Amino acid sequence: MSVYEKIGGEAAVNAAVDIFYRKVLSDDRISEFFDTVDMETQHAKQKAFLTMAFGGPNNYSGKDMREAHKHMSLNEGHFNAVAECLVGTLNELSVPQEHIDEIVGIAVSVKDDVLNK
Amino acid sequence: MSKVCFEESTVELQSRESLLDGLLRSGHDIPFGCRAGVCHSCLVSLEDGQVPADAQKGLTAGQVSLGHVLSCQCFPNEPIKVRRLDTAGESVHGRVVSKTWLNEQVIQLKLDAALDYVPGQYVTLWKDDHLARSYSLASEPNQDEFLEFHIKVIEEGSFSQWVANTLEIGAELAIQGPLGKCIYTAQPEQPLLLSAVGTGLAPILGILKDALMKGHVGPIHVVIASKEMSGFYLMDELTQLSVEHGNLSVSFVSMGVGELEPSSIHLFHDDIYQFVQKKFSDLKGFRVFLCGAESFVKKMRKQCFLAGAGMGDISADVFLPFTTS
Ligand SMILES: Cc1cc2nc3c(=O)[nH]c(=O)nc-3n(C[C@H](O)[C@H](O)[C@H](O)COP(=O)(O)OP(=O)(O)OC[C@H]3O[C@@H](n4cnc5c(N)ncnc54)[C@H](O)[C@@H]3O)c2cc1C
Ligand code: HEM
Numbered sequence: 001m002s003v004y005e006k007i008g009g010e011a012a013v014n015a016a017v018d019i020f021y022r023k024v025l026s027d028d029r030i031s032e033f034f035d036t037v038d039m040e041t042q043h044a045k046q047k048a049f050l051t052m053a054f055g056g057p058n059n060y061s062g063k064d065m066r067e068a069h070k071h072m073s074l075n076e077g078h079f080n081a082v083a084e085c086l087v088g089t090l091n092e093l094s095v096p097q098e099h100i101d102e103i104v105g106i107a108v109s110v111k112d113d114v115l116n117k
Numbered sequence: 118m119s120k121v122c123f124e125e126s127t128v129e130l131q132s133r134e135s136l137l138d139g140l141l142r143s144g145h146d147i148p149f150g151c152r153a154g155v156c157h158s159c160l161v162s163l164e165d166g167q168v169p170a171d172a173q174k175g176l177t178a179g180q181v182s183l184g185h186v187l188s189c190q191c192f193p194n195e196p197i198k199v200r201r202l203d204t205a206g207e208s209v210h211g212r213v214v215s216k217t218w219l220n221e222q223v224i225q226l227k228l229d230a231a232l233d234y235v236p237g238q239y240v241t242l243w244k245d246d247h248l249a250r251s252y253s254l255a256s257e258p259n260q261d262e263f264l265e266f267h268i269k270v271i272e273e274g275s276f277s278q279w280v281a282n283t284l285e286i287g288a289e290l291a292i293q294g295p296l297g298k299c300i301y302t303a304q305p306e307q308p309l310l311l312s313a314v315g316t317g318l319a320p321i322l323g324i325l326k327d328a329l330m331k332g333h334v335g336p337i338h339v340v341i342a343s344k345e346m347s348g349f350y351l352m353d354e355l356t357q358l359s360v361e362h363g364n365l366s367v368s369f370v371s372m373g374v375g376e377l378e379p380s381s382i383h384l385f386h387d388d389i390y391q392f393v394q395k396k397f398s399d400l401k402g403f404r405v406f407l408c409g410a411e412s413f414v415k416k417m418r419k420q421c422f423l424a425g426a427g428m429g430d431i432s433a434d435v436f437l438p439f440t441t442s
Binding site: 017018021022025026035039040043 | 419
């Protein structure tokens, strides 16, 4: 069973997305990347992000991740900020530590693609 | 880059060029408006080929099956063939019933038309085959006989000046729509926050009437903002509604100077964002409606979301300005 299924699948993503997006928008290190006019589209992308980070079904390849993030010139600090928002969200939802560790592992696995290294 | 076949001619789209821009560049006279997929005035009909889903985003299933395409949102990946759309089937005719100034800048326009709509939706009004603008409905079909619009008359505004100076009682104009999803949907007990700036009051009024008519029992907070005191309108009517409905409170917020009669009107000299922040510090569980200029909706939506309102519980109508270039 994937960690995505263990924490409740799509329902977990839906429970997490508003909390996560609020954290991201309140974090001065990264908020500018997410502060767009079209909050609805951005909201959908946050869901895509969470689904992927939770190890859920997605069609993104490493190349897609590179393409999606390339133009932002992200660095280690940006990545850590997103990871902290993610962990904070999971803590708030009382997700057990072992699952959080697994989710962080998934995020780290795409780090080089996201940072275009 | 893809080829477009249009009325016996072929247009080669440049990279990142929309179908609309390509057709305009080649000298084809296509009506258009917001260039944001909102007003639907630039619809064309697809005869051959496939277009990306974004080019049909927000269209009804019927329109999609007829091959309608928003040309301003269309960036085709393959050769396509399109033709002009006869908008006659897309619109109804409205007859001007009345034109009334609500304040120094805003005209209330009433049209008699057979249109099925939900309060809070908008339509695109056509001056002629070339000029179209979107306006929100302020009326509620069960209690209002006519369609009601609040049109702010803008200096040099092509459409609004025409409405103010030329459009006569009894004249007819084409109405396309209704469009939009910023409409009353809520649990009857849910607290509501309805906030608008300027003529954003039009859809807010429609949504409010709908909520009251459907027997909304939870608290309803209407917060109207204006830069200048003179920008407010329908203050007495809204205040009267709040007298009739115990669960409704109406506040007017402005940084401008001036006094108001009667004193029963709830006027606050404050910044709209600070006012909402102070008064609604926790919006968890609220259903929120925001209408008006883009700068207002953008800032207020973010603020309300951060104050706890769920993204799915915030509906907004942005009065995008129409671009001429
Ligand atoms: C979904 C939707 C709903 C809308 N609902 C309403 C409504 O209910 N009531 C309403 O009054 N408008 C509404 N609008 C705006 C309306 O469609 C027009 O953009 C507006 O009336 C200006 O049109 P115009 O032809 O008079 O001016 P234009 O000829 O388009 O513009 C003339 C100049 O004025 C500028 N301008 C445009 N808007 C404003 C403004 N608000 N204040 C100052 N300068 C401006 C333009 O940038 C341009 O430079 C809505 C827009 C959308 C997209
Ligand atoms: C932790 C690893 C990350 C993963 C798994 C991830 C995943 C994703 C996914 C799936 C999308 C949607 C792509 C699309 O459909 O368009 C996306 C978009 C986006 N990501 Fe990430 N992301 C990560 C890290 C980051 C970081 C560190 C930032 C910036 C601080 C960031 C900023 C964005 C932005 C702004 C978008 C939207 C781009 C757009 O609107 O086109 N991401 N990400």
